[in-house]
Amino acid sequence: MSAVLDNPIHDEHEHHGPPKGIARWLFTTNHKDIGSMYLWFSFAMFLIGGCMALTIRAELFQPGLQLVEPEFFNQMTTMHGLIMVFGAVMPAFVGLANWLIPMMVGAPDMALPRMNNWSFWILPFAFGLLLSTLFMEGGGPNFGWTFYAPLSTTYAPDTVTYFIFGVHMMGISSIMGAINVVATILNMRAPGMTLMKMPLFVWTWLITAFLLIAVMPVLAGVVTMMLMDVHFGTSFFDAAGGGDPVLFQHVFWFFGHPEVYIMILPAFGVVSQIIPTFSRKPLFGYHSMVYAVASIAILSFIVWAHHMFTVGMPLFGELFFMYATMLIAVPTGVKVFNWVTTMFRGSLTFEAPMLFSIAFVILFTIGGFSGLMLAIAPSDFQYHDTYFVVAHFHYVLVPGAIFGIFAAVYYWLPKWCGNMYSETLAKWHFWMSFVGMNLAFFPMHFLGLAGMPRRIPDYALQFADFNSISSVGAFTFGATQLLFLYLVIQAIRSGKPATDQVWEGAEGLEWTIPSPAPYHTFSTPPEIK
Amino acid sequence: MGHQGQNRRTIAKSVIAVVAMFGFGFALVPLYDVFCEVTGLNGKTRGQYSEAEAGKQQVDESRRVRVQFIANNNESMPWEFRPVEFQIKVHPGAMAEVNYYAKNPTSKRMIAQAVPSLSPSEGTGYFHKTECFCFTSQTLEPGEEVLMPLRFVVDQALPDHLSTLTLSYTLFDQTEALLDVETENKNELAVR
Missing domain, CATH: 1.20.210.10 (Cytochrome c oxidase-like, subunit I domain)
Structure with missing residues (x-):
């Protein structure tokens, strides 16, 4: 019975080339298309983050204040860090994983192609949200990419909420990407490809994906605590209410240190x-x-x-x-x-x-x-x-x-x-x-x-x-x-x-x-x- | 496809791991407090100590411990805030009482919260407060001044090499955070 139902669906998947036009990129579930999109996206972010770095270096070319206001300078150092870490380096590696892991382990595609599409398309919105703060009243995040409390809570510009939701979205994207990589590597290897025969790029990505699954939720947790401190009157990081700003640093770096290995492995x-x-x-x-x-x-x-x-x-x-x-x-x-x-x-x-x-x-x-x-x-x-x-x-x-x-x-x-x-x-x-x-x-x-x-x-x-x-x-x-x-x-x-x-x-x-x-x-x- | 079942299991396990780690992030908050309390790190003094327990302490006449008092205002806190005595000497096991002075020099009603910290952190487990203005928030009318008592006993088991304990209070402005709560409570009472 189910065979009758399965057939037409199965036939639909047997097309041989990509569809034409923008729809190809919006709806694609092909690991190669998604890999390319990740790589182009990350290069665009690399250039944007690079322009911010050059703004910083232009200001620092000579002592004294020449080009930008100190307030804007702080936004540049913060955004440069955030964009390069979350927008350039991490998506570039996910792009490489998309292109290469299926081809290296002999799989036809990533294990979860529909989710793959979603994890990419969240990113432009996450970074759109983050970058839009630069054009808002009060300016973008100015508390450093490590966003230590209370700088990022009590003393933050109002746009900090956009920053928090931006981080949430890119976190969801990374976690979905990591789950996809794990599922592909564990379940989709060609017969005979034992774990110890896998190319090292696949190995390093498997371990990176585990790190992502372990620490991105902690990052999501810490920005959620910030959100509650800013808007809902909790005192996770506010000493006056019984919280502790040092706690922020502990939770952040519990995420932050594995994060630096996510970027290098x-x-x-x-x-x-x-x-x-x-x-x-x-x-x-x-x-x-x-x-x-x-x-x-x-x-x-x-x-x-x-x-x-x-x-x-x-x-x-x-x-x-x-x-x-x-x-x-x-x-x-x-x-x-x-x-x-x-x-x-x-x-x-x-x-x-x-x-x-x-x-x-x-x-x-x-x-x-x-x-x-x-x-x-x-x-x-x-x-x-x-x-x-x-x-x-x-x-x-x-x-x-x-x-x-x-x-x-x-x-x-x-x-x-x-x-x-x-x-x-x-x-x-x-x-x-x-x-x-x-x-x-x-x-x-x-x-x-x-x-x-x-x-x-x-x-x-x-x-x-x-x-x-x-x-x-x-x-x-x-x-x-x-x-x-x-x-x-x-x-x-x-x-x-x-x-x-x-x-x-x-x-x-x-x-x-x-x-x-x-x-x-x-x-x-x-x-x- | 055999992959689908395997994939579903992988997704299920991963999602559980993600949810667990999200929870772990929040669990770090109480874990951190417990860790600090057990080790005394961070200078966090413990909550209220019962008078009865304090009375059981044997007074150790053979030595005296210097206890120093410090007061700080958190940023933008306009109150006058200082200890009346900056330093006293006590026998371990003996009850002592000192006062902190506070004045609200502004023209509006304000609520403050004092947060204590003890140095060296090794001594936090041996410093018992039976009464402290830091246990509750303080409300002062415009221009009002007050002497705020602190009763404590230094434990007789305080290690010998600790001869000085420094207790610091930082005063935080909680007016905005707590005034709303207060008015809400009043409104509720009015309704009743």
């Missing part, structure tokens, strides 16, 4: 795919890589208070969080060792994905070391809330997460669109980004050690030179991203056709299908030996 996966390809050797220490990622994820839950050493903790707390934090250096060291060892005596070539991956390994390690310096509780009292912290997290996020995304785009773009990008332009993009980024962020270490506080629109004269260097670097880095946009469009429209395998040393299921990847792949699961 998929990048670990990306470079673990790319380095073996261009070294023409299998990845060194696959198992230890998996265990290292899992240990980093577990440790991320017990180190949150290293963000708040100066808040007034007992000595035991300072020591516990200091040593737990330093412990993370061990699995991270294992990973760096494995990447270097994979390259060791390999037959290396330096195409754009490899350049970005090598820069990732070197520069992320620098960011890791400054993180170790910050982990030392007694010296953190000196570095806390200075530009040293800004230098540290930009070193792990820009050449970490962002370079990881660039590397992934160069590596898989020929598979996505069927055309090669221009290697010459890509090398320009790499070197300009590399120089610009280091010029922008390296001097911030010195500024921070010399005592320049973060989140200020003006500064003492002795910081002027390093700040102007930093601004020049930031504008170099920013302008270079327009070149990236150009070369991606050029590749899609008129690049040379790519082969199916694309890269000489590339291995994995995604390289066995034609380039460009057909609209439907692996409708029958491949056989894994």
